[in-house]
Amino acid sequence: MDRYTRDEAKVILIHAIEVSKKLGGTQKDIAIYIGAEESDITRAKDNSSEKRYLKDHQVDLLIERYGKPYSMNKGRYLVAKKCTDTNEFCEAYQDVILT
Numbered sequence: 853m854d855r856y857t858r859d860e861a862k863v864i865l866i867h868a869i870e871v872s873k874k875l876g877g878t879q880k881d882i883a884i885y886i887g888a889e890e891s892d893i894t895r896a897k898d899n900s901s902e903k904r905y906l907k908d909h910q911v912d913l914l915i916e917r918y919g920k921p922y923s924m925n926k927g928r929y930l931v932a933k934k935c936t937d938t939n940e941f942c943e944a945y946q947d948v949i950l951t
Contacts, residue, residue, distance in 0.1 A: 855908045858899065864911055865896050868918035885917065886910040 856864070865882075872882055879897075883890040888910060896905035906914075935941040 856911045858902065858904050861904060861906045861911050862896060862899060863921055864914050865893065865906065867921040868914040869893075869897065871918040882914070886913045 868882055869879060872878065879893045880890050883893045886906070888906065892905045899905060933944050935944060
């Protein structure tokens with residue numbers, strides 16, 4: 853079973869292309885790096901069918917070099933709390949650290 857859906861792989865690829873462009877790279881550079889044909893990169897980027905053009909290990913390579921889009925990162929999100937004094941702040945800070 854695939855670890856990445858077709859849509860996830862597409863979002864990661866588009867992110868990698870944008871990061872690569874900012875660094876002066878091209879789609880061809882990405883294709884060489886992940887061991888794919890340049891035409892596969894184009895097909896995967898514009899893919900609207902159910903077919904996957906990138907394998908999981910290729911997507912892993914993209915993430916390793918270019919990272920994931922922020923929207924895909926899972927993590928812990930904190931909500932700001934307004935404190936009236938330093939003691940209240942220190943107690944709130946300890947709650948965050950210990951959880």
